[in-house]
Structures are given as C-alpha cells and as structure tokens.
Amino acid sequence: MSTSEDNTGPSPSAAAEALSSADAAARRIRSRRGWYIAGTLVMAVALAAFSIALASWPDRLADLIIPGLLVVGAILALLAWSGRTIPTAAVAVSNRVVFISAALMVVTLLLNRLLPAGFSGWVVLTGLLPALPFLYLAWRVARA
Incomplete structure (x- = not known):
C-alpha cells in the first residue's frame, strides 16, 4: 500500500524555483547570442566595406584602408577570444x-583585378562575397 508521501511530487515552491532557474539560463543564453549575432554582423559589414574600399580607392590604401584592416583584425581577435565560452560545435562552425x-576574399580580390578601376556596382557585388558567410552565420544563430 502506498502512502501519501509516495504520491506527492515536488513541492510547488521547488517547481517554481526550477522554472525560474531555467528562465534565468534562457535569458543568459539569449543575451550572449545577441552579442554573437552583433559581432558577426559587424564582421560582415567590415569585410564588405574593406573589400569595396580596396577596389574603389586603392590610392587611399595607407590612409584609410590599412587602419580599417587593423579594425577587422581586432574584431576577428575579439570573436576568437569570445570563442572560449562558445560550445565546441559553434566554434567549429565559426572557424x-x-x-x-x-577564401571568398581571395576570389573578390582576383575578380576586382579584372574589373575597371573605380567605384561601380560590380565592385559592390564582389565586395559582398566575403560578407556572405558571416551573414549566414548571423541568420543561423538568430534562427536557433
């Protein structure tokens, strides 16, 4: 014969505490995911702007483009540093x-050698190539 103690589940306060812990963990994950999405979008914009500027205004390389490249490198380093807290599967996707x-940046640089000098629609289209993987990553993370 079972007693009333065997039939009772967790107390309502324990269940509420478990739910609040789960909600707190979900909020923490969403806030970190937002920063990761923002980082990937910044990387996409920076890569597109860099490749478009490099093709459109090569004479400004030392003045504007090299500092821009340093900023992109810093953003990459920041993303790599944040990878320490990202799950292993996510790090593999990021890498x-x-x-x-x-690889698409190399393709972009080669294509830009074939295009006429100066700013054009083709330069913009080829400049978006290196940004596409980061846009995909941002979309994939936002969707999850």
Missing part, C-alpha cells in the same frame, strides 16, 4: 565561416 570568408 569554417572564417575560412570560407577568407
């Missing part, structure tokens, strides 16, 4: 995105 973006 793959960086590799694909670097």
Whole structure:
C-alpha cells in the first residue's frame, strides 16, 4: 500500500524555483547570442566595406584602408577570444565561416583585378562575397 508521501511530487515552491532557474539560463543564453549575432554582423559589414574600399580607392590604401584592416583584425581577435565560452560545435562552425570568408576574399580580390578601376556596382557585388558567410552565420544563430 502506498502512502501519501509516495504520491506527492515536488513541492510547488521547488517547481517554481526550477522554472525560474531555467528562465534565468534562457535569458543568459539569449543575451550572449545577441552579442554573437552583433559581432558577426559587424564582421560582415567590415569585410564588405574593406573589400569595396580596396577596389574603389586603392590610392587611399595607407590612409584609410590599412587602419580599417587593423579594425577587422581586432574584431576577428575579439570573436576568437569570445570563442572560449562558445560550445565546441559553434566554434567549429565559426572557424569554417572564417575560412570560407577568407577564401571568398581571395576570389573578390582576383575578380576586382579584372574589373575597371573605380567605384561601380560590380565592385559592390564582389565586395559582398566575403560578407556572405558571416551573414549566414548571423541568420543561423538568430534562427536557433
């Protein structure tokens, strides 16, 4: 014969405490996810702007583009540093995105050599190529 102690589940206060802990963890994850999405979007914009500027105004390389490259490097370093708190699977995806973006940057630089000098729609289209993997990553993380 079972007693009333065997049939009772967790107390209402314990269940409420568990739910509040789960809500706090979900808020913490969402806030960190937002910063990660913001970082990937900044990286996409920086890569697109850098490649467009490099193709459109190569004479300004030392004045504006090299400092811009340093900013992009700093952002990459920040993303790599934040990878310490990101799950291993997410780090693998991030590394793959960086590799694909670097390969697309090489393609962009080669394509820009074939295009006429100066700012044009084609320069903008090719300049968006290295940004696409980061835009995909931001979309994928935001969707999850």
